[in-house]
Amino acid sequence: MPRLVIDDREIEVPEGTKVIDAAGRLGIMIPRFCYHEALGAVGACRMCAVKFLQGPFKGVQMSCMVDAKDGMVVSTTDAEAVAFRKWVIEWLMKNHPHDCPVCDEGGHCLLQDETVSSDHSRRRFLGSKRTYRDQYLGPYVQHEMNRCIHCYRCSRFYREYAGYRDLGAMQIADKVYFGRFRDGRLESPFSGNLVDLCPTGVYTDKTSRFKVRRWDLERAPSVCIGCSLGCNTVAGAQFRAVLRIEARTNPDVNGHFICDAGRFGYSYTNGGAGFRQRPREPMAAGAGIGREGALERAFGALEEVARKYGPESVAALGSDRNSVETQCALKKMCAAKGYLPPVFFLDPAARRKTCEAVARLDERIAFSRSELESADFVIIAGADPLNEAAMSALALRQAFRKGGRIVVIDPRPVSMPFDFEHIPVVPEAIPRIFGMIVANSIPGEGGGLDANAGKFLRKLDRRSEDATLQSRIEDLAAGLAAAKRPAIVCGTGIVDETTPAFAADCALLLYRAGKRAGVFYVLPGANSYSSAVLSENDGRTFADILEAMEGGSVRALVVVENDLFRNFPDTRRLEEALARLELLIVIDYLPTGLENRASVFFPSSTAFETGSTFINQEGRAQFAHPVHAGGVPILGGSPEHVFRPDVPGGGQKPAWSILHGLETGLSGSGGISAEEIIASHPAFGAIAPLRYPVDGVRVIPVQSKEEFTSQSVSGGEPAPPRGLRLLLVDWMFGTGEISAYSDTLLESIPEPVLTMHSADAERAGLLDGQEVALRLEGGTVEVRLRVTEKMAEGVILLPRHQNLRWQKIRGFPALIDPERIAAL
Amino acid sequence: MNENESRLGRIMDGIGGIVDSYAVTLKHLFRKPITEQYPEQKKVLPERTRARIVLTRDPEGEERCVSCYLCEAVCPTDCISMEGAERGDGRRYALWFRINFARCIFCGLCEEACPTLAIQLTPDFEFSKYHVLDLVYEKEDLLIEGCGKNSEYNYYEHAGVAVGFDKGEHPGEAKPVDVKSNMP
Amino acid sequence: MWWIVGFVVLLIKVAVVLGVLFGFAAGMVLVERKLLGRLQIRYGPNRVGPFGLLQPVADGLKLLLKEDIVPKGADRIIFFFAPAVVALVPLLIAAVVPFSSDLKIGETRIPVLIADLNVGLLFFLAVASLSVYGVALGGWASNSKYSMLGSVRGAAQLISYELSLGLSLVPVVMLAGSFSLVDIVNAQAEYPFILVQPVSFLIFFISSMAESNRLPFDLPEAENELIGGFHTEYSGMRFALYFLGEYISMVVLGALVAVFFLGGWRGPVLPPLAWFLIKTMITPVFFIWTRATLPRVRYDQLMQLGWKILLPLCLVNIIATGGIALLVRS
Numbered sequence A: 001m002p003r004l005v006i007d008d009r010e011i012e013v014p015e016g017t018k019v020i021d022a023a024g025r026l027g028i029m030i031p032r033f034c035y036h037e038a039l040g041a042v043g044a045c046r047m048c049a050v051k052f053l054q055g056p057f058k059g060v061q062m063s064c065m066v067d068a069k070d071g072m073v074v075s076t077t078d079a080e081a082v083a084f085r086k087w088v089i090e091w092l093m094k095n096h097p098h099d100c101p102v103c104d105e106g107g108h109c110l111l112q113d114e115t116v117s118s119d120h121s122r123r124r125f126l127g128s129k130r131t132y133r134d135q136y137l138g139p140y141v142q143h144e145m146n147r148c149i150h151c152y153r154c155s156r157f158y159r160e161y162a163g164y165r166d167l168g169a170m171q172i173a174d175k176v177y178f179g180r181f182r183d184g185r186l187e188s189p190f191s192g193n194l195v196d197l198c199p200t201g202v203y204t205d206k207t208s209r210f211k212v213r214r215w216d217l218e219r220a221p222s223v224c225i226g227c228s229l230g231c232n233t234v235a236g237a238q239f240r241a242v243l244r245i246e247a248r249t250n251p252d253v254n255g256h257f258i259c260d261a262g263r264f265g266y267s268y269t270n271g272g273a274g275f276r277q278r279p280r281e282p283m284a285a286g287a288g289i290g291r292e293g294a295l296e297r298a299f300g301a302l303e304e305v306a307r308k309y310g311p312e313s314v315a316a317l318g319s320d321r322n323s324v325e326t327q328c329a330l331k332k333m334c335a336a337k338g339y340l341p342p343v344f345f346l347d348p349a350a351r352r353k354t355c356e357a358v359a360r361l362d363e364r365i366a367f368s369r370s371e372l373e374s375a376d377f378v379i380i381a382g383a384d385p386l387n388e389a390a391m392s393a394l395a396l397r398q399a400f401r402k403g404g405r406i407v408v409i410d411p412r413p414v415s416m417p418f419d420f421e422h423i424p425v426v427p428e429a430i431p432r433i434f435g436m437i438v439a440n441s442i443p444g445e446g447g448g449l450d451a452n453a454g455k456f457l458r459k460l461d462r463r464s465e466d467a468t469l470q471s472r473i474e475d476l477a478a479g480l481a482a483a484k485r486p487a488i489v490c491g492t493g494i495v496d497e498t499t500p501a502f503a504a505d506c507a508l509l510l511y512r513a514g515k516r517a518g519v520f521y522v523l524p525g526a527n528s529y530s531s532a533v534l535s536e537n538d539g540r541t542f543a544d545i546l547e548a549m550e551g552g553s554v555r556a557l558v559v560v561e562n563d564l565f566r567n568f569p570d571t572r573r574l575e576e577a578l579a580r581l582e583l584l585i586v587i588d589y590l591p592t593g594l595e596n597r598a599s600v601f602f603p604s605s606t607a608f609e610t611g612s613t614f615i616n617q618e619g620r621a622q623f624a625h626p627v628h629a630g631g632v633p634i635l636g637g638s639p640e641h642v643f644r645p646d647v648p649g650g651g652q653k654p655a656w657s658i659l660h661g662l663e664t665g666l667s668g669s670g671g672i673s674a675e676e677i678i679a680s681h682p683a684f685g686a687i688a689p690l691r692y693p694v695d696g697v698r699v700i701p702v703q704s705k706e707e708f709t710s711q712s713v714s715g716g717e718p719a720p721p722r723g724l725r726l727l728l729v730d731w732m733f734g735t736g737e738i739s740a741y742s743d744t745l746l747e748s749i750p751e752p753v754l755t756m757h758s759a760d761a762e763r764a765g766l767l768d769g770q771e772v773a774l775r776l777e778g779g780t781v782e783v784r785l786r787v788t789e790k791m792a793e794g795v796i797l798l799p800r801h802q803n804l805r806w807q808k809i810r811g812f813p814a815l816i817d818p819e820r821i822a823a824l
Numbered sequence B: 001m002n003e004n005e006s007r008l009g010r011i012m013d014g015i016g017g018i019v020d021s022y023a024v025t026l027k028h029l030f031r032k033p034i035t036e037q038y039p040e041q042k043k044v045l046p047e048r049t050r051a052r053i054v055l056t057r058d059p060e061g062e063e064r065c066v067s068c069y070l071c072e073a074v075c076p077t078d079c080i081s082m083e084g085a086e087r088g089d090g091r092r093y094a095l096w097f098r099i100n101f102a103r104c105i106f107c108g109l110c111e112e113a114c115p116t117l118a119i120q121l122t123p124d125f126e127f128s129k130y131h132v133l134d135l136v137y138e139k140e141d142l143l144i145e146g147c148g149k150n151s152e153y154n155y156y157e158h159a160g161v162a163v164g165f166d167k168g169e170h171p172g173e174a175k176p177v178d179v180k181s182n183m184p
Numbered sequence C: 001m002w003w004i005v006g007f008v009v010l011l012i013k014v015a016v017v018l019g020v021l022f023g024f025a026a027g028m029v030l031v032e033r034k035l036l037g038r039l040q041i042r043y044g045p046n047r048v049g050p051f052g053l054l055q056p057v058a059d060g061l062k063l064l065l066k067e068d069i070v071p072k073g074a075d076r077i078i079f080f081f082a083p084a085v086v087a088l089v090p091l092l093i094a095a096v097v098p099f100s101s102d103l104k105i106g107e108t109r110i111p112v113l114i115a116d117l118n119v120g121l122l123f124f125l126a127v128a129s130l131s132v133y134g135v136a137l138g139g140w141a142s143n144s145k146y147s148m149l150g151s152v153r154g155a156a157q158l159i160s161y162e163l164s165l166g167l168s169l170v171p172v173v174m175l176a177g178s179f180s181l182v183d184i185v186n187a188q189a190e191y192p193f194i195l196v197q198p199v200s201f202l203i204f205f206i207s208s209m210a211e212s213n214r215l216p217f218d219l220p221e222a223e224n225e226l227i228g229g230f231h232t233e234y235s236g237m238r239f240a241l242y243f244l245g246e247y248i249s250m251v252v253l254g255a256l257v258a259v260f261f262l263g264g265w266r267g268p269v270l271p272p273l274a275w276f277l278i279k280t281m282i283t284p285v286f287f288i289w290t291r292a293t294l295p296r297v298r299y300d301q302l303m304q305l306g307w308k309i310l311l312p313l314c315l316v317n318i319i320a321t322g323g324i325a326l327l328v329r330s
């Protein structure tokens, strides 16, 4: 470990640390443009010059290019270094346009900061300024190439880090240009990171273009609730609107970046287009009613139903986008009033998959996203990383860049920005295949393993009847055998119920076999972890409640932040059941349509408006701090000239506070305390009361109670099903519950398509690109057909697309007779 | 000089000072007052007097303000607010822009901060109102037809963005780089 | 029957004195503003009526029509009555001031004062010290920190200067041999006491400036630190009472200075009443001149002046006067 002296202060850093980072550890910020922790050093900008006074060499050098060495004495303030940096700024400004007033970077621009701090204010250069033409780069990123200082951060991120090819450097010498070959949307779903990365205003956020300066934003650390990864963000609001999301560095979770859906999908909180969509005031039967009135009516009606039919006639439904606080408050309310305990899942299969995944996470095998980045062999089982948890694909890309081998076992035509092997099989075959890979990677009968592990290993199939598959498996097994840090990425969407537990057991087996192995689950929603923990001992789901509603034993339903009509696969049945209810109370911040059916509707606060905890898929509790107070945004026209004491459209309250009101009948800001959250489940003990709100604590146990208990998958190839199995799939854009209400994302949403294997299509006589009618039990879905070879035979894929009325499915697994798909 | 003398001296000094001041005010009593009888006598105020704020236009007649938020940031009383927007041709402008003159202290910092010479203080100070909210001026109330104190400056002529002037057409700019040719 | 006549005469006298005092107070407002203006090379009020002469009327109307605001949490009763105390005190004092030599109607001599108390001077001192209640209670009842600070300052200041005010009059009593103000005036038949008691005069003058809270001793009001001090929260007529009190007390103090030191109504050529008016006006005019000239003193300076300079000076003066009187008489 080299020890060196920087600005008269000594520090010891690990071998290979750059001097610029060593200074950073001392709190000395050496100016930089091209160096970035995640992207590494290229020495392109010459801004990080410091003077080496003693050590292996002397003189002015780039601190980002030099590894810290013993005996170095570095001065960042040496006159020569300072003068050098001043010249660098002057030559960068030689071509820099006079744009700051109209540049959205102004106010948080690195170049601006360094120009001001190096005191450069007069242009001495008499020559002309270099100019470039700009390009249209899609709806998110604005291009203004004149401002480029050639740090290469964009192309290094876009091409090397993220693995997309459509943006890069062109031309030579001082004419280097960063852009696409021709105008067009950036293909990468991580393109928003260019906005954060570019030290100047070449790439700026188009969704908030010209609307705000960084210094005016009310900013607070937040957490993205777009998927189960819980990427860390900084949200910024002005004029009662959230206007900009930036990535917040968290080495454990998202590193330095976030995906475009999370960055630009914020406008649901502002009320979508025109800010009008979001329901902002309490309503009864679709008509406005004051906060007090709503509470009085809802409380009275709940009491009434409980009195007439008994408290068990009241049921409650939460969701994965509830915060932990809300879920605990819901549980507490139901317990206190004797209502049926709340459910968080729609159907038993979803519950079981999530619960099993969550039950298996422990400190031995739970991989965080950053650990995934350094995995050297990754089996992706029944997951589509880019579509289900985009940032995990970026992590896998890093694993790939470090030489990791990645295999995807999934029926879908998975695509990711790197090379991987794809074994497209139907969902029921997934565990068997990765079980075979794992089994074949452990030589012999697993000598040296303990009894349980050995027993589990012996139960695994090793051989496939399919010779090509067998050789492929053996090849992969050889790779896995050589791996030191293998990972299993397991989805919880399309897979069979037993797969998540099986994935954990396989990871555990590899762990027992001496590898630093881990499992990385992709869960269905932002707070699925907490949903699963809280419904651990209660097997009921919304399916049971629905039956009870139909049977008349449940008369009142409280729905907390669940977009039922979007999520429930059978709209007709749902409508009929809802119609039988005597009382429907809805708490939500999205205009789900339920607010108009509700007997009483309460608007709740979004995560931007209230402090809320979310637990991500690896069991990490993260706190989203409130950013602003909410209310109807004042954008698009000057505010009225009136005095008023209240916030227009500020009728929302945190859902947990509303639930507290429903429990006690008292309005006010009471709610749920840290102690009550902890009392809700032992797992929440890590959210210690003294430290609430917690950020970044993992609530997983040291060792899971269950080991090698999964149903083993053996007994040969599963029989091919009769008919095509319909799988509902998620896309990065267009299927999310929250993103559906964010008009900022509209342009990204691709047209919905039904995807089918070419062999299946040929058998059914269907052609790629045809409009087809898919006849389901509940009605017909008309959709365009896409045919591909890169997927499994025997399945058809239908996205839960927001522009598609797909909610016509009676039950799962849904087997479709090919004859029910007809060309229009 | 011993201490007592100095104390006595100080006392005499003090008394002298008081008597002097009485004399001064007494003398003033017989001087002609210097008051200007506003509003009958109106003084012509210097051009740079800091009073009512206007938004000026550039020589082409376009709004100068580019909604850069600098005046808003520098304003010590936070009385300027605005929202920037993009016009069809890419020009950045203020969708709305308001100054709350009930709060403005006419310090002139906004004018100093403005990079486009859009916001300017004028010598017109006579605009009292009976209702405070009437002192909230919107862009329509602030925008004037002329250029104000500077009749030449056009910010977009000097910026690099392609608004009004195409890339490479602003004074002092080279032709845009042709990325598809490596000819020097 | 005689007592009815006496009563009527008394009523007439009271009415005349009240009317004159109120008139003077209103006039003083104008005089002060005009004079202050000229002393500062300004015009002073010149908009209402010819030369701004109707300004007091406008001021009065304005104050009458202003909303009467009672602050939240104020002690309403005390808040209502405190200003009255301040206005009442100088009026009461005016009862013992002899304005002129006795009026002769035929054989009857009517004294031109309301009550010739044989302890008139003590009465003045006793009543004058009451005005501290108006200041202290008004500030306290307003439930405002500024008022509170103002009234605390006011109370401390009034108490401090009360002492030298009283003591500075002892030599006067010694010289006149009576507490009756009429006797004191009569004792100055040959020469006004200012000639033999300049120190007393000075102390009395300074103390009365402090008593009436005027510059340079207006710490209880101190606009720039206390925003008006004890009357910060007052508005409308209640504020007007404080205002009125201050101006009446200026006039009354002027009258008292005339009585104690300038020989009262005595003087050659002009009728006694005219002399009295002229002498009465000297003090207020000097107050105004002072206001235009001197800045406010610091609080510690105020206290030092009162306790460390004026008070010892008074005592020395009394002893000296006593000594000289003994010498002269023996």
Ligand code: SF4
Pocket (backbone or CB within 6 Å): A096, A097, A098, A099, A100, A101, A103, A104, A105, A106, A107, A109, A110, A111, A112, A147, A199, A200, A201, A202
């Ligand atoms: S990139 Fe920075 S320095 Fe350049 S115009 Fe924009 S804000 Fe100014």
Ligand code: SF4
Pocket (backbone or CB within 6 Å): A147, A148, A149, A150, A151, A152, A153, A154, A155, A178, A197, A198, A199, A200, A202, A203
């Ligand atoms: S566009 Fe931005 S990130 Fe890319 S090279 Fe230029 S300055 Fe660097």
Ligand code: SF4
Pocket (backbone or CB within 6 Å): B053, B071, B074, B075, B076, B077, B078, B079, B080, B099, B103, B104, B105, B106, B107, B108, B109, B110, B111
């Ligand atoms: S003059 Fe001063 S106070 Fe008024 S708007 Fe400008 S910066 Fe603000």
Ligand code: SF4
Pocket (backbone or CB within 6 Å): A101, B064, B065, B066, B067, B068, B069, B070, B071, B072, B110, B113, B114, B115, B116, B117, B118, B119
């Ligand atoms: S500083 Fe000038 S250009 Fe910028 S917003 Fe203010 S008035 Fe407009």
Ligand code: FES
Pocket (backbone or CB within 6 Å): A031, A032, A033, A034, A035, A042, A043, A044, A045, A046, A047, A048, A049, A062, A063, A064, A065
């Ligand atoms: S940061 Fe070191 S050269 Fe750019």
